[in-house]
Amino acid sequence: MSPNYLRPAELFDGLRLHQNENTGGCSPKVVEALANMPRDRVGFYPAYKAMEAAAAKYFGVDQDHLVLTNGLDEGIMALSVACLRPKPGGPVPEAVIPEPTFEIYNVDTDVAGGREVTVPPAPDFAFPLDAVLAAITPATRVAFLTNPNNPTGQMLSKADVKAVAKAVPPEAIVFLDEAYAEFAGETFIPELPQFPNVIVGRTFSKAFGLAGLRVGALIGDPDRLAPIVRAIPVYSVSVAAATALPAALEDGAYLDDYLRQVKESKALLYKACDTLGLTYWKSGGNFVLVRIGDRSKDVIAALAAKKIYIRDRSNDAGCAGCVRIATGQVAHTQQLIAALEEVLCAAR
Numbered sequence: 001m002s003p004n005y006l007r008p009a010e011l012f013d014g015l016r017l018h019q020n021e022n023t024g025g026c027s028p029k030v031v032e033a034l035a036n037m038p039r040d041r042v043g044f045y046p047a048y049k050a051m052e053a054a055a056a057k058y059f060g061v062d063q064d065h066l067v068l069t070n071g072l073d074e075g076i077m078a079l080s081v082a083c084l085r086p087k088p089g090g091p092v093p094e095a096v097i098p099e100p101t102f103e104i105y106n107v108d109t110d111v112a113g114g115r116e117v118t119v120p121p122a123p124d125f126a127f128p129l130d131a132v133l134a135a136i137t138p139a140t141r142v143a144f145l146t147n148p149n150n151p152t153g154q155m156l157s158k159a160d161v162k163a164v165a166k167a168v169p170p171e172a173i174v175f176l177d178e179a180y181a182e183f184a185g186e187t188f189i190p191e192l193p194q195f196p197n198v199i200v201g202r203t204f205s206k207a208f209g210l211a212g213l214r215v216g217a218l219i220g221d222p223d224r225l226a227p228i229v230r231a232i233p234v235y236s237v238s239v240a241a242a243t244a245l246p247a248a249l250e251d252g253a254y255l256d257d258y259l260r261q262v263k264e265s266k267a268l269l270y271k272a273c274d275t276l277g278l279t280y281w282k283s284g285g286n287f288v289l290v291r292i293g294d295r296s297k298d299v300i301a302a303l304a305a306k307k308i309y310i311r312d313r314s315n316d317a318g319c320a321g322c323v324r325i326a327t328g329q330v331a332h333t334q335q336l337i338a339a340l341e342e343v344l345c346a347a348r
């Protein structure tokens with residue numbers, strides 16, 4: 001049984017680089033839309049048409065190929081409930097989970113009553129295709145894939161996704177989590193018509209900075225989505241999220257500026273790691289996994305004392321001594337780098 005997911009401490013008094021959020025928050029247009037929301041809307045159950053139309057346009061899919069959820073977390077739970085609950089007399093449904101990855105897959109598999117079939121990391125966290133294919137059995141009902149992966153930032157090729165999609169049993173779903181797709185600039189969505197057993201997960205928490213509003217999406221074949229939709233409460237997305245999303249999607253300039261800053265931030269952090277002699281993995285996301293080594297916990301604590309929060313990932317498979325650092329606005333990354341240099345030089 002996987003351990004419960006423990007929410008990270010509520011650290012709001014400094015620089016939050018530990019949850020891969022948008023360090024600059026959401027577009028000002030979102031705040032404007034929320035401020036202009038008529039008061040009675042809060043008293044009514046939400047309307048979703050405008051939000052669904054805006055999201056479908058953004059993803060380039062028909063509306064019936066999309067379901068919006070209360071954060072992608074809810075989508076992953078609904079998918080797990082729909083696909084991984086044991087049926088009387090049937091085998092225990094299995095979920096293939098290449099590690100290290102987003103720990104919610106393990107937790108949700110467990111909660112649904114399925115069995116976790118974890119696949120250990122390959123050198124340098126390259127996608128372990130052969131081991132994943134070897135882990136698939138007639139009882140496989142979900143394969144959890146993540147592109148770019150969290151916490152490693154490693155990319156997964158479309159060819160590898162297709163290979164897994166062809167290998168799973170006909171009733172299984174390949175869940176492709178693209179929470180960080182905007183930063184990587186690529187998506188599997190155009191391939192979905194040829195691979196109806198793949199469901200893509202997306203979130204507006206990261207690039208769009210809507211984590212506090214909780215809105216995510218599942219995209220895929222309507223027949224494959226239908227049993228998952230049954231496991232999602234009817235009004236799970238709040239009126240605040242429904243109001244905010246169209247405004248966020250309209251502000252392309254805000255998104256583009258943030259994507260540019262994340263790219264620049266990653267380059268700055270890579271350079272600083274080179275100078276400091278730290279191993280890191282080039283990331284497709286808005287974060288970088290860095291191996292600090294034996295001192296990692298001390299470094300996390302020293303940065304926290306300066307109110308800069310980064311994430312300990314040393315307990316993840318293959319990640320001994322590693323931390324994960326969000327790379328958001330350039331000014332924030334510069335602040336982190338200056339503090340990291342200070343802390344590491346003091347420790348020498």
Ligand SMILES: Cc1ncc(COP(=O)(O)O)c(C=O)c1O
Nearest residue numbers: 071072073102150179203205216
């Ligand atoms: C890979 C991955 N999937 C899903 C999520 C959850 O996103 P949401 O905030 O939409 O629930 C996260 C959040 O960190 C993530 O890293």
